Amino acid sequence: MNTRYDAAAIEVLTGLDPVRKRPGMYTDTTRPNHLAQEVIDNSVDEALAGHAKHINVTLCRDGSLEVSDDGRGMPIDVHPEEGVPGVEVILSRLHAGGKFSNKNYQFSGGLHGVGVSVVNALSKRLEVRVKRDGGEYVIVFADGEKVADLEQVGTVGKRNTGTTLRFWPDAKYFDSARFSVPRLKHVLRAKAVLCPGLRVRFFDEASEEDVSWYYEDGLRDYLTTALADYECLPEEPFVGRMESAHEAAEWAVTWLPEGGEPIGESYVNLIPTAQGGTHVNGLRTGLTEAIREFCEFRNLLPRGVRLTPDDVWERISYVLSVKLEDPQFSGQTKERLSSRECATFVSGVVKDAFSLWLNQHVEPAEQIVTLVIQSAQRRMRTSKKVVRKRVTSGPALPGKLADCSSQDPARSELFLVEGDSAGGSAKQARAREHQAVMPLRGKILNTWEVDPAEVMASQEVHDIAVALGIEPGSEDLSGLRYGKVCILADADPDGAHIATLLCALFLRHFPALVKAGHVFVAMPPLYRIDVGKQTFYALDDHERQGVLDRISAEKIKGKVSITRFKGLGEMNPLQLRETTMDPDTRRLVQLVVDPEDDTHRIMDMLLAKKASRDRKAWLESKGDLAEVLL
Amino acid sequence: MSDYQGLQETEFESRPLKEFTEKAYLDYSMYVILDRALPHIGDGLKPVQRRIVYAMSELGLSNLAKYKNRPVRSATC
Numbered sequence: 001m002n003t004r005y006d007a008a009a010i011e012v013l014t015g016l017d018p019v020r021k022r023p024g025m026y027t028d029t030t031r032p033n034h035l036a037q038e039v040i041d042n043s044v045d046e047a048l049a050g051h052a053k054h055i056n057v058t059l060c061r062d063g064s065l066e067v068s069d070d071g072r073g074m075p076i077d078v079h080p081e082e083g084v085p086g087v088e089v090i091l092s093r094l095h096a097g098g099k100f101s102n103k104n105y106q107f108s109g110g111l112h113g114v115g116v117s118v119v120n121a122l123s124k125r126l127e128v129r130v131k132r133d134g135g136e137y138v139i140v141f142a143d144g145e146k147v148a149d150l151e152q153v154g155t156v157g158k159r160n161t162g163t164t165l166r167f168w169p170d171a172k173y174f175d176s177a178r179f180s181v182p183r184l185k186h187v188l189r190a191k192a193v194l195c196p197g198l199r200v201r202f203f204d205e206a207s208e209e210d211v212s213w214y215y216e217d218g219l220r221d222y223l224t225t226a227l228a229d230y231e232c233l234p235e236e237p238f239v240g241r242m243e244s245a246h247e248a249a250e251w252a253v254t255w256l257p258e259g260g261e262p263i264g265e266s267y268v269n270l271i272p273t274a275q276g277g278t279h280v281n282g283l284r285t286g287l288t289e290a291i292r293e294f295c296e297f298r299n300l301l302p303r304g305v306r307l308t309p310d311d312v313w314e315r316i317s318y319v320l321s322v323k324l325e326d327p328q329f330s331g332q333t334k335e336r337l338s339s340r341e342c343a344t345f346v347s348g349v350v351k352d353a354f355s356l357w358l359n360q361h362v363e364p365a366e367q368i369v370t371l372v373i374q375s376a377q378r379r380m381r382t383s384k385k386v387v388r389k390r391v392t393s394g395p396a397l398p399g400k401l402a403d404c405s406s407q408d409p410a411r412s413e414l415f416l417v418e419g420d421s422a423g424g425s426a427k428q429a430r431a432r433e434h435q436a437v438m439p440l441r442g443k444i445l446n447t448w449e450v451d452p453a454e455v456m457a458s459q460e461v462h463d464i465a466v467a468l469g470i471e472p473g474s475e476d477l478s479g480l481r482y483g484k485v486c487i488l489a490d491a492d493p494d495g496a497h498i499a500t501l502l503c504a505l506f507l508r509h510f511p512a513l514v515k516a517g518h519v520f521v522a523m524p525p526l527y528r529i530d531v532g533k534q535t536f537y538a539l540d541d542h543e544r545q546g547v548l549d550r551i552s553a554e555k556i557k558g559k560v561s562i563t564r565f566k567g568l569g570e571m572n573p574l575q576l577r578e579t580t581m582d583p584d585t586r587r588l589v590q591l592v593v594d595p596e597d598d599t600h601r602i603m604d605m606l607l608a609k610k611a612s613r614d615r616k617a618w619l620e621s622k623g624d625l626a627e628v629l630l
Numbered sequence: 631m632s633d634y635q636g637l638q639e640t641e642f643e644s645r646p647l648k649e650f651t652e653k654a655y656l657d658y659s660m661y662v663i664l665d666r667a668l669p670h671i672g673d674g675l676k677p678v679q680r681r682i683v684y685a686m687s688e689l690g691l692s693n694l695a696k697y698k699n700r701p702v703r704s705a706t707c
Contacts, residue, residue: 069684203670231692300643326648479665493657493658493661493662494658496654496655496657496658497654497655497658499650499651499654500651500654500655503647503650503651503654504651507647514647517644519647520642521650587642587643588642589643589644589645589650590642590643590644590645591645591646591647591650592644592645592646592647593646593647593648594646597646598648599646599647599648602648602651602652603648603651606651606652606655615659617655619660620658621665622656623656623659623660623663625656626656626659626660626661627657628658
């Protein structure tokens, strides 16, 4: 090989090159619909901010797409740093946009600021017409490069503003260069639904199809028309909305008792989130809590039946639209919301609104409860069939283990608790039926470099292995006695250390357990927030903010006081159950390993005797990232 | 089994083990370095030692005290 690897060989991708090099990282390359969505989202953001009332989308005969709105128009004045007009910056620089600060757009979908420049990069040609400040301006790009400077082509009335963007997607970046019309229409319709008062029009030149959408009464109309063929319970969906300074949520919910094709759609700032996320979880928790409370008030639950969120969720149809100031998504295709505070906000407001609704509409409410109880009973019948292996031979279970009474390994859980005192609280807090508790005294041995044959010599490790029912180093999980092994340690430095040591033990000596996803960490809350007589818990700073937002949105009266937990010992058993152990209200994180990744290398660096040099370098480079725990 | 998968989808979140462990260990290490292992530049005492000295002074165990084998440990907090 004659290629030289020197500084000249290092490529730095500038401008829009990164997009053209790896289009899949920025957009969905099966068809150009995602590009259309980016452009439409830009117009919708203008509508969200209250500047646009109309959006027209035209699919032209030559395969291009034109989107126009009557918003403020993209900025045309010269950008102070880049020295070119604002519209050119928007279209030709990655990570440019007016949406990073909340000044111009309180809620917006295009947060990454890569959106419309990606469209430009992947288009053969792109034209933008801006009407603003009494003039009409045009700028043209081809293959992402500017071919005509921004130029005034006419004059219009001062009030006549807006942006028209037309682009010709480049076929070489896509599996198919044609737009999928049904998908496009679905997106546009959803936008109209979610943004009441916005008129959206779609025109297809080839088939001369002309549709427009306008919903005065958003979500309710949408859900009832979509489910018109099925029997719904309640007939008129349960709808509600709630707004706070930083968040807003709006929903329509109904159940399909006779089955049918359910609708489950969720949106964040009008971006569809196909894979759900924290806002959907919030809705689910909120509805479940309200139903549970209603059952308790009226004594509707048969003996031995417990409702889980899945029972409530089984036949549900819903549309949920959430607006957030600073949404976090996984990936640029934005298909799953990951902002934690959103779950707290949504579940809180939904629970209160739904509780009220249930008590005001007793008859449909009781029908919903019957439906949910039926699902619960069905679930219990099927789950009872699997029986856990009893330990008949071999070593007896360790004395410290407080075992659970259920025999079903799929549902049972083992909590490894730091310290005897917290272990005692956990024993009182658990659901005896399927949660077992084993307290660990102090720190366990660092087993990262201990031979599998010798590891059982440590009493703690021996107890853990016996309780789990599997041999160290064995790939055989058939004896496993619990479906979930949860590490429950204080949220302090020593708790973090114990969690590390346990992770090392599982990864090194029970790798099959980790691979199959049986290892979890329970997240005890850090804050307790009291308002008047109500109490809320927050797992971290983000969630604390979510709770505070909700309190101000609902105008709950009273003095707000926040306390920080220093360890599990400060919580009484009731609080511990509510926040960390009860499956419905706790936060549990599954620890996963990818066999391909460098998990072992990192663990080696952290825990091996010989790696102290590496550890020093690691501390020097990352020490400032540590969070100070109390 | 499909039921169970649905559960997995929403009931808990997942996180790479390496990421969790690295973060936990980093927090622990920095705490130990900053608040446990390094003597204070002012008096050369580690926090543990300072707590003992403080507890002893509260008990009146100065260098003039007659007996020093009082239960210092239980008074240290």
